[in-house]
Amino acid sequence: MTTKLRNFIILAGLSVIALVAVSLLIYVGVIDEYTAQILTLAGVNVIVALSLNLITGFTGQLALGHAGFMAIGAYAAAICVMHFHLPLFASLILGAFVTAIFGFFIGFPTLKLSGDYLAIVTLGFGEIIRVIMVNLKDLTGGAAGLKGIPSFTKDLTLQPTLSFTWVIAAMILVIVVMHNLLHSSVGRAIISIREDEIAANSMGINVFYYKMLSFTLSAFIAGLGGGLYATFFGYLNPTMFNFLKSCDFVIIVVLGGMGSITGTVISGFVLTYLQEFLRIMQDYRLVIYPFILLLIMLFRPQGLMGSHEFRLTSVFGPRAKRTAGGKEGV
Amino acid sequence: MKKGLKIASVLLVCAVAFSFAFAGCSKGSNTIKVGVILPISGQVSTYGIQCRDAIKLAFDEINAAGGVNGKKLEAIVEDDQASPDVTTNAFKKLTSSDKVVAIIGALTSKCSLAIADLAQAKKVVMISPTSTNEKVTLAGDYIFRVCYIDxxxxxxxxxxxxxxxxxxxxxxxxxxxxxxxxxxxxxxxxxxxxxxxxxxxxxxxxxxxxxxxxxxxxxxxxxxxxxxxxxxxxxxxxxxxxxxxxxxxxxxxxxxxxxxxxxxxxxxxxxxxxxxHYSPDANDPDVQKFVTSYKAAFNGTVPNALAALGYDDAYVLAAAIKAAGKTDSAAIRDALVKTNIKLVTGQITFDANRNPVKSAxxxxxxxxxxxxxxxxxxxxxxx
Missing domain, CATH: 3.40.50.2300 (Response regulator)
Structure with a gap:
């Protein structure tokens, strides 16, 4: 109990300190708006990548349409704020719920089967969503996009700070939820499905139920990420959610290590930053970026973290045994 | 294996630190920095590259003729990959880290739409060379364009x-x-x-x-x-x-x-x-001068319309900064409204919605x- 409490205090303290400290640095201008933009964007990417890791890395079901879920969350949240004038927080949650419902109906027929069917279905689903968004002109603005989505605050000087705080707070929350879930009996069941579906089944685990749970939750988190993305950018266009966007998340997950929360967090921040950092290479940016990915995959095929976790609590002495997550990579 | 990983991570940390240092340094005050956001990669990169080349050509000509108000124009070009979210990142980089006085861009309408509200809110003058969608300049009085609308x-x-x-x-x-x-x-x-x-x-x-x-x-x-x-x-x-x-x-x-x-x-x-927007074989001295100098600078390539618009965009902005006499956003905007010059794509004046009135x-x-x-x-x- 004491270890648990101690770990909790260390992690909660570190998270809050890091969040407040970085927010303050952005507020006083030590971290400029551009860097704040990248950090916030990285936060959104991490949220969606984590959701993908839940279904792909931990449950072992390849999904290729997370940009589609993100799009639903983004448009649903934006429409809730703009058309129904709901408060931002409620809209984000509602957007995530709508996405989860979609996830449920996509998962229901596909997850009964074992094999790579989910990859194909989600791939198609992502494209369908994009095309629907283009054609639902009255609601989504069609190909012109949805303009003027209210931001986290109207105050321009506060915008970078508050965007960062909201997004990173949400990211920490997602990390905590995922970490606790994966260390519960439900999480063990989910991981056992990845390891061996038949063995899990014969041990009395309801494989379909846990796959559905994982997939729906994954959609929920991706929808939340989408909602934050919409509020953060203030502009949505269906082309922002194409297949390449889904690939970006797969890259983050694979590079960080399938089945590692900290791996996804680290690679999410590193890759988002890398793409912007490489702007100094000018025209060769998109040559160098894939080249770096190639090198990492060649020398570290299991991803940066493999399936290991980096435990912040272990930094503070050998007593800590469990619990991880937190603020790595920020 | 482990050693390689260590080296890689050290390099990565160095790269990050280096980039922060990069963001900090800035050039002397005898240049006027102009941000340029164009698709240098992606589906419409041909347009972006020609447009960029033409803008640089225009800046070189202006600088060779003595610059603007005794200062040289410097173009800082960022790639937007014709994607709205990348455009927003590029915009933030140019305005907050490079501190440019004005933005030329973006090329595609969807990218311009993504940053028009931001530019207006931050009161940064933005002149799109080629975004023909009506809604772009409706974002506010700091947003202009040099092409006609859809x-x-x-x-x-x-x-x-x-x-x-x-x-x-x-x-x-x-x-x-x-x-x-x-x-x-x-x-x-x-x-x-x-x-x-x-x-x-x-x-x-x-x-x-x-x-x-x-x-x-x-x-x-x-x-x-x-x-x-x-x-x-x-x-x-x-x-x-x-x-x-x-x-x-x-x-x-x-x-x-x-x-x-x-x-x-x-x-x-x-x-x-x-x-x-223009015809390279038109019998107009401005057109002929542009086509000749562009061909001379870029291996005989005949400039397309987007190059012509980029070229005009650069000249419109330079003229406005000159007329304003300073690099203050509001002053540049006021000078832009009064623009009335003959350029490659025609006589350019702006209407109430900051769209040019010119022929096709x-x-x-x-x-x-x-x-x-x-x-x-x-x-x-x-x-």
């Missing part, structure tokens, strides 16, 4: 189809997921109908589609006199092949997205016309003396 262009093509080609029945094949294409379709149809014609077929496809035969079969059955294909050259060249393959021999019409079609299509492109030209695709496709100036349509 509604004007759609009307020009409709007028040409009806009055010069004497078309009575028109068909349209457009990209429903591309805002540019949708906007042109609406404006073309409205004007063509009001001129006494009928739009007999309106078929659509999605970006990335490769087969258009189903739509073309329907269009063929409707027996139109002209076919309007408002899209970018890469798609249009695909469509043209299938149009002629189906035995549809009517004239094809397009808009400024067709620029470069002569380098991307074969003989099927003959008997087609498109509206554009119609080009015809013909076979040149060397057997290659080229464009021929057909007519000028005034607003």
């Amino acid at each position: 509604s004007f262009q759609g009307q020009v093509v409709a007028k040409f189809a009806s009055e010069t080609l004497k078309g009575k029945k028109a068909a349209v094949l457009y990209d429903v997921s591309n805002d540019y294409s949708v906007g042109l379709t609406t404006n073309f149809s409205d004007k063509f109908t009001s001129l006494g014609g009928t739009v007999v077929a309106k078929e659509s496809y999605n970006t990335g589609d490769k087969d258009f035969n189903a739509q073309l079969t329907k269009i063929k059955a409707a027996k139109p006199d002209v076919l309007f294909i408002p899209d970018y050259y890469s798609t249009v060249s695909l469509i043209m092949k299938q149009v002629r393959g189906q035995g549809i021999k009517i004239p094809l019409l397009g808009a400024d997205g067709w620029d470069e079609i002569t380098n991307n299509a074969g003989e099927e492109a003959l008997n087609s016309f498109y509206s554009n 030209v119609i080009l015809e695709v013909v076979k040149g003396a060397d057997g290659k496709l080229t464009t021929k100036y057909n007519s000028t349509v005034n607003p």
Whole structure:
């Protein structure tokens, strides 16, 4: 109990300190708006990548349409704020719920089967969503996009700070939820499905139920990420959610290590930053970026973290045994 | 293995630290920094690269002539990959880390729309060279453009189809997921109908589609006199092949997205016309001077319309900074409103919505003396 409490205090303290400290640095201008933009964007990417890791890395079901879920969350949240004038927080949650419902109906027929069917279905689903968004002109603005989505605050000087705080707070929350879930009996069941579906089944685990749970939750988190993305950018266009966007998340997950929360967090921040950092290479940016990915995959095929976790609590002495997550990579 | 990883991580940390240091340093105050956001990679990179080259050419000419108010103009170019979210990142980089005095960009309408509100809120002057969507400059009084808007262009093509080609029945094949294409379709149809014609077929496809035969079969059955294909050259060249393959021999019409079609299509492109911002073979001293210096600087490449617009954009901005006498955003904006100069794409003045009032030209695709496709100036349509 004491270890648990101690770990909790260390992690909660570190998270809050890091969040407040970085927010303050952005507020006083030590971290400029551009860097704040990248950090916030990285936060959104991490949220969606984590959701993908839940279904792909931990449950072992390849999904290729997370940009589609993100799009639903983004448009649903934006429409809730703009058309129904709901408060931002409620809209984000509602957007995530709508996405989860979609996830449920996509998962229901596909997850009964074992094999790579989910990859194909989600791939198609992502494209369908994009095309629907283009054609639902009255609601989504069609190909012109949805303009003027209210931001986290109207105050321009506060915008970078508050965007960062909201997004990173949400990211920490997602990390905590995922970490606790994966260390519960439900999480063990989910991981056992990845390891061996038949063995899990014969041990009395309801494989379909846990796959559905994982997939729906994954959609929920991706929808939340989408909602934050919409509020953060203030502009949505269906082309922002194409297949390449889904690939970006797969890259983050694979590079960080399938089945590692900290791996996804680290690679999410590193890759988002890398793409912007490489702007100094000018025209060769998109040559160098894939080249770096190639090198990492060649020398570290299991991803940066493999399936290991980096435990912040272990930094503070050998007593800590469990619990991880937190603020790595920020 | 472990050693390699350690080295890699050290390098990565160094890179990050290095980049922070990079963001911190800035050049002396005898330059005026202008941010340029264009698609240097991605689907429309040909446009972005030519536009960038032309802007740099213009800046070099201005600097060689003594610069603006005794200072040199410096272009800081960022790639937007023709994607709205990357554009926003580039915008934030230019405004907060490079501290540019004004932005030239973005090229595509969707990218301009993504940053127009931001630029207005931050009171940064933004002049888009080529975004033709009406909504772009409606974001506020700091947003300008040097190209005409979709509604004007759609009307020009409709007028040409009806009055010069004497078309009575028109068909349209457009990209429903591309805002540019949708906007042109609406404006073309409205004007063509009001001129006494009928739009007999309106078929659509999605970006990335490769087969258009189903739509073309329907269009063929409707027996139109002209076919309007408002899209970018890469798609249009695909469509043209299938149009002629189906035995549809009517004239094809397009808009400024067709620029470069002569380098991307074969003989099927003959008997087609498109509206554009300028014609490289026009007998105008400004045009000839631009074409000559551009060709000299870039291995004899004939500049496309987007290059001409980028060039004009740079000159409009330079003139405004000169007139303002300082690099204050509000002063530059006030000077821009009073712009009245003759440039490559025509006499430029701004209307109440900060759109330029100028004419469009119609080009015809013909076979040149060397057997290659080229464009021929057909007519000028005034607003």
